[in-house]
Amino acid sequence: MAACENCTKGYILEGEPKGSIQPNGAYLIKSPTPSTRAIVFLTDVFGLPLKNCKIVADEFSEKLGCDVWVPDLFEGKPPVTPEQLGPLLTDVPGVHVSIFSKIWTILSLLHVIPTFIRNRPSIVDGRVEKFVAEIKPSYEKLGAVGYCFGGAIAGRLASTDLFQSAVIAHPGGLKKEQIEKIKIPVSWECAEEDHSFSLDLVHESEAFFKAKEGTEQALPYEFKIYKGTTHGFAARPNLGIPTVKAAFEEACQQTVDWFQKTL
Template sequence: MACADCFRGNIHEGQPKGEVGNVHGLDTYISRPPKGTQSRGIIVIIPDAFGWKFGNNRLLADNYAEKGDFTVYLPDFMNGHAAPLRMFDHGRAFSTSSNILTKMSVRFYHVFWAVLDIIPFFYYCNPGKTFPVVKGFFEQLRKDEGATQPIGAAGFCWGGKHVVLLSHGHEIDGKPLLDAGFTAHPSILSIPSDIQKIQRPVSFALAAKDDQISPAKAEKVKAIVEALPSPATGEAYVIPGTGHGFAVRADLTKDDVAAQAARAEDQSVDWFEKHF
């Protein structure tokens, strides 16, 4: 089950530079390498609960394209059922009122509406329903432009589960759907079983304090992925001082927090460069 921190955080400033198109039947945000630069491969971002339209996710796609010279796709795997950005308002409301009676009434109001806002996401975006959509997209990608290019997947929070599932050896026409994967603060993982089934290399950037993956589970993830035989050998790092959502929804006005997000981003780009 997703946690409260899956729906909290900060909205980043900036104007996405990519374009919107249809890729293999899904509305997709597309970010390309700098003009005149040859693409090194394809990265598919499987986002957090706020989905493909969320500005933070689009800015992240732009960063990947620019830093790694990748073609980056951010598809609507949620079929229009991403968590609404109103969830940020609900989260902030819990700390804005000082008067106890006002605080209680504000909390009741926002809890009520938060529950109503999030029900469609939980209903429509259960991985049991969405993973077939994700898998189908990667199958088409591998048969088309991915036939001659490496394919990576970067998953955040909700998307992390899907990256791990993709790494379980899925193929089409004898080719793996995934060359390499990355995930930051993944949610709803079954540990250790989901990790033990990994057959493609996955890099994990884990939060130091995370209701989804405790420190003990983080150590277990690290021990398993680093012991997997090639080509599945992975890596896992716990980023000190971080909480769930740090790679996507960090408060970038704070230098230390911004540095933590940048570290995860660099870890991801370096991993794909290594395996492409």
């Protein structure tokens, strides 16, 4: 998967994680009471070092009353570190970006290309499959929620039997043919402006699922486009912008509601 210009940009959430890193390298926030279901949280390119994923995982665990696991997708070496986190190119849609800014952004991403190659889909998907095989005996049902890089993983693995339900937020690099292989219920959290998951692809994907309604292949699904947002809003939001803050909070609730219905 190639790096997108927004994948390395964003903001750090306030707060401190309440869970802990387990012997298998994953972050785990446990439910206060034993649960037969769990959520696997698939991160963006920052992986576990960026605390955003842990803070959001904590919220999901509290609201859903289940364990939430955040596996180490990159074996301790994510493509981008929190220290390299920069502001989004644009926090809201429709902002003009000069050609010089675009060229500078592309040049600044060249150094991460080798790490993306080392973490190509066949590799990271295999890591997730191995991780799920380890924890699956402890639960009756597993859901997956993925953001950006992790959203594409969730989309690809939604064609397997690993999970019973999934939520995909502004995926990076998910192809139409992969979407058409999905065979579990999926909720989509889409940005209004996203070069990685364009509105054209959003509408085409929604039309594909709608066309299956009333047939044996029909699946529960939903698509929500969050106005006033760009790629990354559900993972690395600028909470100083009211529309982005509202979208981030609504997307978190969308995830909770979806798993309450389908898991």
